[in-house]
Amino acid sequence: MQKIAVLKIKLGRGFLLLLLLLTLFLLALPKVLPERELVLLPDNNANRFLYDDQEIGGGNRVEWLDQSNNHWRCTRDIDKSSHFCGYNLALSDDFTRGIDFSAYQKIRYEVDFNTSSSQITLFLRNYNPVYSNPDDGNSAQYIHFFLKPQDLSSVITIDFNEFRLAEWWLSGRGLAREDRSPQFNNITLLGINLGSDLSPGNHDVVIKRIALRGPWVSAETWYLALLLVWLVGAIGVLSIKMIYHHRQASMARHKYSTLHERHRELHDRAQELTDLSQRDALSGLFNRHGLSLALAPVLKSGKGYAVVVLDIDHFKRINDRRGHLEGDQILVQVAQLTQNEVRADDIVARWGGEEFVIVLPGAGTEEAYKLAERIRYSVFNARFFQDKKLIVSVSLGISHAQPGADNTFEPVFNRADQALYKAKELGRNCTVIDGEPQR
DSSP states (O other), rough: OOOHHHHHHHHHHHHHHHHHHHHHHEEEHHHOOOEEEEEEESSSOEEEEEEGGGGGTTTTEEEEEEGGGGGEEEOTTTTOOOOOEEEEEOOOOSSTTOOOOOTTTTEEEEEEEOHHHHHSEEEEEEETTTTOOOTBGGEEEEEEEOOGGGGOOOOEEEGGGGGGOHHHHHHHHHOOGSSSSSSSSSSSEEEEEEOOOEEEEEEEEEEEEEEEEOOOOOOHHHHHHHHHHHHHHHHHHHHHHHHHHHSHHHHHHHHHHHHHHHHHHHHHHHHHHTOOBBBBBTOSSSSSSHOOOOOOHHHHHTOOEEEEEEEETTTHHHHHOOOOOHHHHHHHHHHHHHHHHHHOEEEEEEEEEEEEEEETTTTHHHHHHHHHHHHHHHHTTTOOBTTTTTOEEEEEEEEEEESOOOOHHHHHHHHHHHHHHHHHHTTOOOOEETTTTOO
16 A cells, blocks of 8 residues: 555656646747738738829829839929828728737738838728728828838838827827727728938839738737646645545645645746736836846846936926826827937836836946937927927936946936936936036
């Protein structure tokens, strides 16, 4: 009997090890599985059309060079102003019925751009009868993403969470809160606009392929399913052990304790899986947890870094007078303006409320000051609402951690925070470096 019991224990441990290995494999599976894909182009039956500003007296003229291969050209007349010029792909003959993009995660463009345009717009149109009118093409949501010259490559992949609603489309519509965010459940049209300030001459575009991509099952759903299987399995095993406890009291107590410990480990693991988010839901920037993870390699390197703490001036007054919705829009736009100015390896996080933190690995105070001033000017000169006059300013504080010194983040942050408060005392809308007089 004792040998049988030992054999059962060994078999049970082996089975548990197998389950753990299988679980590890299943945890990694979503990352290695090929993504599912929906190809929008090439499609011989696709409804494609071009548009330009000739009818309003503009200087842009668009033409097909090879329609079968989606090769088109915008030509700018030097004697006339440039307004718009671009390409549309209708996803349905019925403007009210499109394709549900929400089951996918991103859109992938394979495009050859031969243009000097300073800003290319990739846009989608989502029809929703709540706010859309079949007789008004502009009533569908205008969801866009701006490409800068440095973003251009032969393959461009954009997550749907990077798209934003156009301010001109939102303005004056009085939409409910749930309709003031991009929707992707009924995309009827997508397009490319070369911008409103083309240089004179030819601007060629060849669209080779457009496809939607996304996981077959979302990581959250997959992990939750695994967690439920483990919990159900744990409960089942626990029940069996409880029955055995009545037969073998001393052995059962030991096994029950082991199962209880494993159940606690599973609970801790479940807690880890549910804490996957490292991003601030409103701005899309790192939250404090995400910042701490991103900072770890910077602190470990010992190369030194600069910290910029940014605070929106009079934000509470803006919230009180204009409401939290417009306050949230200001937070989002300030976050976007900040990200537009930082380097690729800089770390940007929302610290809380209207306060943001920027970490510049390997940078000194001079480089941090130049960045802070660019951000300050960008925010101060930004237009926040199409139909309302609102000037927003920010105050910034800077500190620096020397290479090889004790680079613990908290004291460096506190010095930058104190510099920020000094900027507030000096009248706001300025940048102060820790330990230096105001410039």
